[in-house]
Amino acid sequence: MSSPSNLLLPKTNVLLTIVVLLALIVLSFYGMYGNTFFFNKAENYIFPLLTLTHFLYLYVLWFKITEREYPDSIMKNIEYIMYGIVLVYGYEIFSTYTILSTHNEFQDHVIPNTFMPMGILIVTLQTILVCLSIWSFAIRKIRVGKYDFDYLNNHLDAWE
Numbered sequence: 001m002s003s004p005s006n007l008l009l010p011k012t013n014v015l016l017t018i019v020v021l022l023a024l025i026v027l028s029f030y031g032m033y034g035n036t037f038f039f040n041k042a043e044n045y046i047f048p049l050l051t052l053t054h055f056l057y058l059y060v061l062w063f064k065i066t067e068r069e070y071p072d073s074i075m076k077n078i079e080y081i082m083y084g085i086v087l088v089y090g091y092e093i094f095s096t097y098t099i100l101s102t103h104n105e106f107q108d109h110v111i112p113n114t115f116m117p118m119g120i121l122i123v124t125l126q127t128i129l130v131c132l133s134i135w136s137f138a139i140r141k142i143r144v145g146k147y148d149f150d151y152l153n154n155h156l157d158a159w160e
Helices: 004-027 042-067 073-101 115-144 149-154
Strands: none
Touching (some): 004 042, 042 115
């Protein structure tokens, strides 16, 4: 039986990540220049689709921690995909920061008062998401275990 303190850090990580992901899903439709939400742009749906893999990884991580299971090849594959997604999150930080840095270039245009506060909020949440993702990788390594490739090759069927 797991002690409550043993599950505190992973549970905190999972809950914080879910809250940040949900906030960023909503904000992925937000246009900072127009202070409106755009649901008709295809590129606004890329981030919510990527978060499906992140939610799956959080579920698998939590399941492995609570059931005290060894990491399997499915978890390894999902985590490797997550490494790429974290790089996309990093690109999103850069992209949002680039938009924020254009604030002085458009002084002759009407820019909403919410431009800087919302931009700072979005960059902060994106940075927190990257930190939480890296923290979840560390939690997996500590709580679930390292990927032992000899063990994984001998147990290819994750449902054994």
